[in-house]
Amino acid sequence: MATIELNHVSKTYSGDVRAVSEATLAFRDGEFIVLVGPSGCGKSTLLRMIAGLEAITGGTVAIGGRVVNDLPPKDRDVAMVFQNYALYPHMTVEKNMAFGLLRRRKHSGLSGLLFHAAERRAELAAIDQKVLDTARTLGIEPLLARLPRALSGGQRQRVALGRALVREPQVFLFDEPLSNLDARLRIEMRAEIRELHRRTKASMVYVTHDQEEAMTLADRMVVMKFGVVQQFGTPGECYARPANRFVAGFVGTPVMNFVEGRVDGGVFVSADLRVTLPAARWPRMPAGSATLGVRPDQLRVLDSTDAGAGSTAADGTSVPATVRAIERLGDRMDVAVMIGGTRLTARIENDDRLVEGGSVLVHIGLGAAHLFASGEDGARLADAHDVA
Amino acid sequence: MRSRTGKALIYALLIAGTVTFLFPLWWMVAVSLMTPEAAQAATVRGGLTALVPTDPQWHNYPDALMQMGSVRWTGFLDALANSVVVTVVATAGTALSSSLVGMAFARMRFRGSRPMFLVMLGTMMLPAQVTMIPLFILFRNLGWIDTFLPLVVPAFFGNAFFIFMYRQFIAQIPEALLEAARLDGQGWFGIWWHVILPLTRPVTAITAVFTFIFTWNDFLAPLIYLQSDDQATLSVALNSFRNQYGGITKVNLLMAASLTTMVPCILLFLAAQKQFIEGLGKGAVKG
Numbered sequence: 083m084a085t086i087e088l089n090h091v092s093k094t095y096s097g098d099v100r101a102v103s104e105a106t107l108a109f110r111d112g113e114f115i116v117l118v119g120p121s122g123c124g125k126s127t128l129l130r131m132i133a134g135l136e137a138i139t140g141g142t143v144a145i146g147g148r149v150v151n152d153l154p155p156k157d158r159d160v161a162m163v164f165q166n167y168a169l170y171p172h173m174t175v176e177k178n179m180a181f182g183l184l185r186r187r188k189h190s191g192l193s194g195l196l197f198h199a200a201e202r203r204a205e206l207a208a209i210d211q212k213v214l215d216t217a218r219t220l221g222i223e224p225l226l227a228r229l230p231r232a233l234s235g236g237q238r239q240r241v242a243l244g245r246a247l248v249r250e251p252q253v254f255l256f257d258e259p260l261s262n263l264d265a266r267l268r269i270e271m272r273a274e275i276r277e278l279h280r281r282t283k284a285s286m287v288y289v290t291h292d293q294e295e296a297m298t299l300a301d302r303m304v305v306m307k308f309g310v311v312q313q314f315g316t317p318g319e320c321y322a323r324p325a326n327r328f329v330a331g332f333v334g335t336p337v338m339n340f341v342e343g344r345v346d347g348g349v350f351v352s353a354d355l356r357v358t359l360p361a362a363r364w365p366r367m368p369a370g371s372a373t374l375g376v377r378p379d380q381l382r383v384l385d386s387t388d389a390g391a392g393s394t395a396a397d398g399t400s401v402p403a404t405v406r407a408i409e410r411l412g413d414r415m416d417v418a419v420m421i422g423g424t425r426l427t428a429r430i431e432n433d434d435r436l437v438e439g440g441s442v443l444v445h446i447g448l449g450a451a452h453l454f455a456s457g458e459d460g461a462r463l464a465d466a467h468d469v470a
Numbered sequence: 471m472r473s474r475t476g477k478a479l480i481y482a483l484l485i486a487g488t489v490t491f492l493f494p495l496w497w498m499v500a501v502s503l504m505t506p507e508a509a510q511a512a513t514v515r516g517g518l519t520a521l522v523p524t525d526p527q528w529h530n531y532p533d534a535l536m537q538m539g540s541v542r543w544t545g546f547l548d549a550l551a552n553s554v555v556v557t558v559v560a561t562a563g564t565a566l567s568s569s570l571v572g573m574a575f576a577r578m579r580f581r582g583s584r585p586m587f588l589v590m591l592g593t594m595m596l597p598a599q600v601t602m603i604p605l606f607i608l609f610r611n612l613g614w615i616d617t618f619l620p621l622v623v624p625a626f627f628g629n630a631f632f633i634f635m636y637r638q639f640i641a642q643i644p645e646a647l648l649e650a651a652r653l654d655g656q657g658w659f660g661i662w663w664h665v666i667l668p669l670t671r672p673v674t675a676i677t678a679v680f681t682f683i684f685t686w687n688d689f690l691a692p693l694i695y696l697q698s699d700d701q702a703t704l705s706v707a708l709n710s711f712r713n714q715y716g717g718i719t720k721v722n723l724l725m726a727a728s729l730t731t732m733v734p735c736i737l738l739f740l741a742a743q744k745q746f747i748e749g750l751g752k753g754a755v756k757g
Binding site (some may be wrong): 108133135154155160161162164165166168169170171181182185186245249263411421 | 554606644646647650651652653654655656657660664665668
């Protein structure tokens with residue numbers, strides 16, 4: 083259990099390829115941190131610098147208040163779970179789990195064998211017991227005598243988890259540990275890792291490219307892009323108050339709808355859209371070019387016969403549109419609608435009246451909408467929350 | 471799928487090949503069991519007569535070993551002990567050093583590793599005859615002549631071919647395995663001992679068998695560097711069946727002694743055969 087402090091941490095590869103630049107983050111003791119971002123965003127590199135597998139080219143990493151930049155991995159008291167499990171293929175599950183502990187014994191050498199036989203035996207017995215206990219909690223006790231090649235993917239991942247757990251390190255590091263598992267098993271293991279964290283209260287840093295995994299696991303998450311930290315906050319914060327357009331688009335499914343245009347006198351105008359922005363949401367109304375962001379669940383698709391069609395309420399605007407595509411999810415559906423040349427996605431309750439190609443009214447709810455500075459990674463413009 | 475005649479043809483070819491390759495061995499066995507006169511006759515007439523000895527002289531074997539070298543029995547026992555020591559030490563040295571160097575070339579990033587690897591490969595192109603005299607001068611200056619040192623010390627400096635083989639094999643081992651070992655508290659030597667060596671067992675088997683057979687059978691190096699009779703290895707001691715003019719007087723005994731010295735190589739080969747084909751890399755990672 084320990085805090086982790088990253089201070090202007092950078093990784094530069096030969097020449098000027100920057101994998102991570104100037105990451106300054108402080109993780110609290112016992113926190114479950116998720117590093118998330120698209121592939122190549124530097125999240126794995128950051129994790130590997132904490133582990134000591136990657137040299138730090140700038141800044142400092144401190145674990146439990148101690149700067150570990152120059153410490154080899156074995157002296158950092160961290161354990162890591164790898165994406166491809168990395169179990170030693172020639173050792174049984176039991177040996178795999180015990181390996182790290184066996185190397186850390188006090189009486190491991192010849193002198194232990196010769197002069198401290200009793201202590202040595204006690205040490206070995208303690209390790210056996212620890213391995214057994216850990217195997218029990220993970221439900222892999224029956225597999226202890228097997229070789230990794232005789233295990234299924236899920237079992238291997240469980241063993242890899244056990245190998246990290248049994249060491250009781252200060253920090254657990256996970257490098258996309260679930261991405262080789264099928265969807266169902268992934269969700270199951272996700273819950274188990276969460277439960278493990280709840281029980282051990284250990285500090286964990288977890289890397290994934292899957293925002294859903296990040297949202298469900300994290301106490302706080304770090305969203306990264308091109309080696310730069312975009313936002314560091316709770317999943318709720320990243321979802322409701324994204325720092326910029328990139329975070330807004332990365333967090334949440336389906337992806338937030340973005341419309342580029344300008345704000346003029348409290349009205350957002352794009353090529354196909356003209357909506358009045360509620361002053362309650364933006365007390366200090368911006369002006370000039372901007373991007374409007376609306377989550378799919380803030381859109382409603384109305385049959386033109388629905389009551390209230392065509393009205394302009396205070397919290398949004400209704401606009402005529404055509405249905406381009408419908409994806410049924412069972413309990414809900416995603417509907418892609420075209421407003422002129424602008425495509426928006428709505429997530430709505432099942433509505434059997436909708437047909438592809440049909441005309442509808444789309445109600446754009448603005449109560450939780452965002453405005454971003456124009457450009458691909460434009461920062462979110464201050465709204466009521468920020469002003470308050 | 472394959473027709474019967476096709477299959478028969480393949481078997482016929484295989485049998486013909488086997489007979490061709492086994493013939494010299496069988497000839498050795500046959501001659502080793504002949505009386506001196508019959509053996510002399512067989513060698514003179516080309517040896518195609520009496521391929522099945524009618525009156526096998528089993529005592530040829532103890533006689534041959536007894537008469538090896540200049541002193542009864544002692545010559546053989548000395549030579550056997552010398553061969554075992556030299557071969558075992560050289561084999562262990564080659565396997566250990568080659569896998570260590572192979573790991574370094576495969577996994578460690580250091581300045582000049584690429585040019586050094588190329589230079590090392592280049593040494594394979596040098597015929598042994600080219601380095602024979604410089605090496606002899608070197609070992610003489612070190613005062614190592616008539617000791618085992620010139621036969622075993624070079625083995626601890628690796629062998630280019632086996633280093634290359636280890637390197638290729640080790641490069642296939644997933645990086646994550648080595649990283650896991652580092653996090654589990656291992657340094658490079660620990661990784662080598664606990665992870666690399668167990669996973670490269672097929673390469674080690676090949677290295678051990680080849681080095682064993684080469685060293686066991688090597689005639690030139692022991693002949694050059696060892697001078698005293700009691701230092702001779704088996705392959706040199708076999709030479710005592712030649713007279714000073716190079717002629718062979720007791721062919722039957724030479725064959726019996728030669729066959730006896732072959733036994734360890736054959737046994738080792740059979741024992742290691744399984745290792746050659748066993749792939750231990752499975753199950754390390756997803757796949």
